[in-house]
Amino acid sequence: MAQKSKKKPTRVKERKKKVLEALEKLGRDVYDQLAHKEFPKVSLPSRSTSNICYDPVLRQYVLGEKTSIRSARNIRHVRPFTQLIWVASFVHTLIKEGRTSTLRDVYYSAQAYDIEFSDQQESDDIITDLETVISFAREDFNVFPEERSAIFGDLTIEYTVPGYEGRRINLTMHPDGVMIGPALTSAEFVECKADKVIVIEKGAMFTRFIEEGAFKRFNAILVHTAGQPPRATRRLIRRLNQELGLPVYIFTDGDPWGMHIAMVIISGSANAAHLRELTTPDAKWAGVWASDIVKYKLPSDPLQDVDIKRLHELREDPRYSGKLWQREIKTFLKIKKKSEQEAFSRYGLSYIVDKYVPDKLKELG
Amino acid sequence: MAQKSKKKPTRVKERKKKVLEALEKLGRDVYDQLAHKEFPKVSLPSRSTSNICYDPVLRQYVLGEKTSIRSARNIRHVRPFTQLIWVASFVHTLIKEGRTSTLRDVYYSAQAYDIEFSDQQESDDIITDLETVISFAREDFNVFPEERSAIFGDLTIEYTVPGYEGRRINLTMHPDGVMIGPALTSAEFVECKADKVIVIEKGAMFTRFIEEGAFKRFNAILVHTAGQPPRATRRLIRRLNQELGLPVYIFTDGDPWGMHIAMVIISGSANAAHLRELTTPDAKWAGVWASDIVKYKLPSDPLQDVDIKRLHELREDPRYSGKLWQREIKTFLKIKKKSEQEAFSRYGLSYIVDKYVPDKLKELG
The missing domain is CATH 3.40.1360.10 (Dna Topoisomerase Vi A Subunit; Chain: A, domain 2)
Known part of the structure; x- marks a missing residue:
């Protein structure tokens, strides 16, 4: 019924490879900072409305130049920083194992790792943060919506x-x-x-x-x-x-x-x-x-x-x-x-x- | 990719045949009454809540014995009677041509035949009437919902x-x-x-x-x-x-x-x-x-x-x-x-x- 292919697939696998690389780079950066005895931090383009503008060349909305820093040095940042790194690690495993998940599933899965999200909105937001950091959509890291x-x-x-x-x-x-x-x-x-x-x-x-x-x-x-x-x-x-x-x-x-x-x-x-x-x-x-x-x-x-x-x-x-x-x-x-x-x-x-x-x-x- | 079958399909085609027969019987009954110079009428089991009861043997809700008559003799019945016969004729064509439709589509299609429905609720109700008359679900006469x-x-x-x-x-x-x-x-x-x-x-x-x-x-x-x-x-x-x-x-x-x-x-x-x-x-x-x-x-x-x-x-x-x-x-x-x-x-x-x-x-x- 379905035939086996002879030629090697390219685009999709290459893209997944890039996503994995981006996730691994994020992890390595954290380790490097720790190795240099620094509090680890990540830089995120700001998604506040003042930083969203319409790009007439790309013909879509894009983020401007503003970024914010999320640092483990700041006590108020420790929670979202930890959550972000956990989500990155979780979706890295998803891709490696060829599994997929949903927004809802990620929220519940966190409990298996003792990562706390007070509600699904909080985990959804962190997933969007991760999209922003690595510049890939959540579908690229195997988190899918319910609708088909x-x-x-x-x-x-x-x-x-x-x-x-x-x-x-x-x-x-x-x-x-x-x-x-x-x-x-x-x-x-x-x-x-x-x-x-x-x-x-x-x-x-x-x-x-x-x-x-x-x-x-x-x-x-x-x-x-x-x-x-x-x-x-x-x-x-x-x-x-x-x-x-x-x-x-x-x-x-x-x-x-x-x-x-x-x-x-x-x-x-x-x-x-x-x-x-x-x-x-x-x-x-x-x-x-x-x-x-x-x-x-x-x-x-x-x-x-x-x-x-x-x-x-x-x-x-x-x-x-x-x-x-x-x-x-x-x-x-x-x-x-x-x-x-x-x-x-x-x-x-x-x-x-x-x-x-x-x-x-x-x-x- | 898909193989051609050798054996004859049975159940589904037989069921469609039964639906066509039920629709044709409805049409013939109307013609027969007209031929006998009677006002045509159809008999519908009543769907009022007083006529719905739970059947513990079938383990589902069923309609009781009450029926109502819809007759072209009654001026108030002429409209729903005509609508019912049109829907029956429309879905008969659908099945014959191997086409499908939706509730919404039936509502709009009526306008091509100068059959008036004041809104979709009215045409939905007539479709349910037809289900009641011929004892087949609308999916059997090729009217499908949007959801999949x-x-x-x-x-x-x-x-x-x-x-x-x-x-x-x-x-x-x-x-x-x-x-x-x-x-x-x-x-x-x-x-x-x-x-x-x-x-x-x-x-x-x-x-x-x-x-x-x-x-x-x-x-x-x-x-x-x-x-x-x-x-x-x-x-x-x-x-x-x-x-x-x-x-x-x-x-x-x-x-x-x-x-x-x-x-x-x-x-x-x-x-x-x-x-x-x-x-x-x-x-x-x-x-x-x-x-x-x-x-x-x-x-x-x-x-x-x-x-x-x-x-x-x-x-x-x-x-x-x-x-x-x-x-x-x-x-x-x-x-x-x-x-x-x-x-x-x-x-x-x-x-x-x-x-x-x-x-x-x-x-x-």
């Missing part, structure tokens, strides 16, 4: 997880979509016959695209985000774009929340300003635009106060300064309506695949 | 969906778990090497069980419910139990909500009293029990008022009259604590697989 999204298309991957190393599957294999979890995220791309990526917010539309054979017709890899995509999925979309050179089109509901799902895939979030390689700056939001609601006479619901408030916020957001975004925000505020992806079913179940998507792909070039 | 859960284990399935007919995959193929969607739900079971089913509430634990090789050690098929399982997943669990004769063990969080996830898999819900074949009466709730919190000295959180209120409700619920359930409800109320599945990580990541699950399987026989 899915992928489908003519891409052959090769696993790198223990027990499956070298095995390959093609992502058209399961017509309900292939789950994006730790094993898929850490897989190498071996062969891809698709020439674009279509990212879809809703499960109903994802299934529709598979059933209607849209992946063949558009020669596309389909990614189902299940709402705001987990970061592992955002990184996977970036890899499809950067490693395979595939253009990315994002289809969401036609409302400020759907629009923002697209934006976070394209330009990331302020929360992840301390990280790179989660964004896909060249990805395109392909709809449902406010202007589509008018153009296709879609069934719609009136915007609620909370939607309107959100639109006003987004209008001022530096990520939304582009022409398309400003035009669509303006149109939403003018028509005061929103529509879901499923609204196209109004013209029959296959309309979205037969008419809307081809029109959009043509329009966006 | 997952399965993993040594079971080979054969697809029946268009484009994949006769293709087979083994459910150990993707180590993130195989999504339970329309294609998996409608697949035939071809060969199973596992001898039990372990149902798991949390994604973290599901991944842990795969990573630690627990599916091999316990020779089990793993099912991830992702909280309260969608009905398609409940039916799949039932099929694993009834078609393959596998015992089913359910592991949830140790709180009233986890306990109730197990109960709904075992005995169903009052909402689905009009349906059969969604329950697995012989499945066992294997933990986390309240008594496990004490026995294993698990990290815990205090019960909230809402948890305590829920426990008092469940204590009076006829589904909870068994000894184990009453004992555990009493223990929860006594210790006033709850614990999550991940709490076992307190003893190391593999403790749950090395110690807890083997103990439990032994205890439950």
Whole structure:
């Protein structure tokens, strides 16, 4: 069923190696300082809002120059310093053993080591500190979220997880979509016959695209985000774009929340300003635009106060300064309506695949 | 990759045939009445709470004897009668064409036929009416929910969906778990090497069980419910139990909500009293029990008022009259604590697989 590979995997394993090196460097630095009879300390870029700024070249939020020092010399720092080093050691073991964990699991695991966290928020914060220190996302050190999204298309991957190393599957294999979890995220791309990526917010539309054979017709890899995509999925979309050179089109509901799902895939979030390689700056939001609601006479619901408030916020957001975004925000505020992806079913179940998507792909070039 | 099958699929195709027959009978009855110059009508078992009772033999809620008549003669019935017949015709086409849909999609699709629903609640209710009339769940007539859960284990399935007919995959193929969607739900079971089913509430634990090789050690098929399982997943669990004769063990969080996830898999819900074949009466709730919190000295959180209120409700619920359930409800109320599945990580990541699950399987026989 799955074939053994002959060629050596590269990118993913190399990345894991870099993560291990970063963790080991952190540990060595602590030892070196102790050997020199110094109180060990680490330096962290500050994540306070005053140090988060939008970088128009990278097209994402980044951290500024401010750093803070966490030192074992300072009695108030001893606790978070110890916690940070423990988390680094814990995830180092995870990677070494090819295991994964979740934020919740890390919190409970600490108790096995008599490391105290007063609640999960405290351990989550320390995990973010570690991301900041080593400049890798927690998924890179095997800490995954609960939510899962899915992928489908003519891409052959090769696993790198223990027990499956070298095995390959093609992502058209399961017509309900292939789950994006730790094993898929850490897989190498071996062969891809698709020439674009279509990212879809809703499960109903994802299934529709598979059933209607849209992946063949558009020669596309389909990614189902299940709402705001987990970061592992955002990184996977970036890899499809950067490693395979595939253009990315994002289809969401036609409302400020759907629009923002697209934006976070394209330009990331302020929360992840301390990280790179989660964004896909060249990805395109392909709809449902406010202007589509008018153009296709879609069934719609009136915007609620909370939607309107959100639109006003987004209008001022530096990520939304582009022409398309400003035009669509303006149109939403003018028509005061929103529509879901499923609204196209109004013209029959296959309309979205037969008419809307081809029109959009043509329009966006 | 996937092999072509030689033998004819049976159970699933036969079931779809029965659903089609039930829909066609409904249509023929309407035509016959019209041919006899009668106003067409349908008879529906009443779903009012006074007509829902617990059947201790079936070990699930069922509808009583009361029925109501929906007749085109009654001006107030014309609208829901027309809607019902349209939904029946729409899903008949879905099955014929091997397509699926969602509740939301059905709501929008109606507009293509000039059938009016004032909101989605109205179309959802009509879909439930159709379930009641033909005694099949909406998943049987290809209307699926958004949520997806997952399965993993040594079971080979054969697809029946268009484009994949006769293709087979083994459910150990993707180590993130195989999504339970329309294609998996409608697949035939071809060969199973596992001898039990372990149902798991949390994604973290599901991944842990795969990573630690627990599916091999316990020779089990793993099912991830992702909280309260969608009905398609409940039916799949039932099929694993009834078609393959596998015992089913359910592991949830140790709180009233986890306990109730197990109960709904075992005995169903009052909402689905009009349906059969969604329950697995012989499945066992294997933990986390309240008594496990004490026995294993698990990290815990205090019960909230809402948890305590829920426990008092469940204590009076006829589904909870068994000894184990009453004992555990009493223990929860006594210790006033709850614990999550991940709490076992307190003893190391593999403790749950090395110690807890083997103990439990032994205890439950």
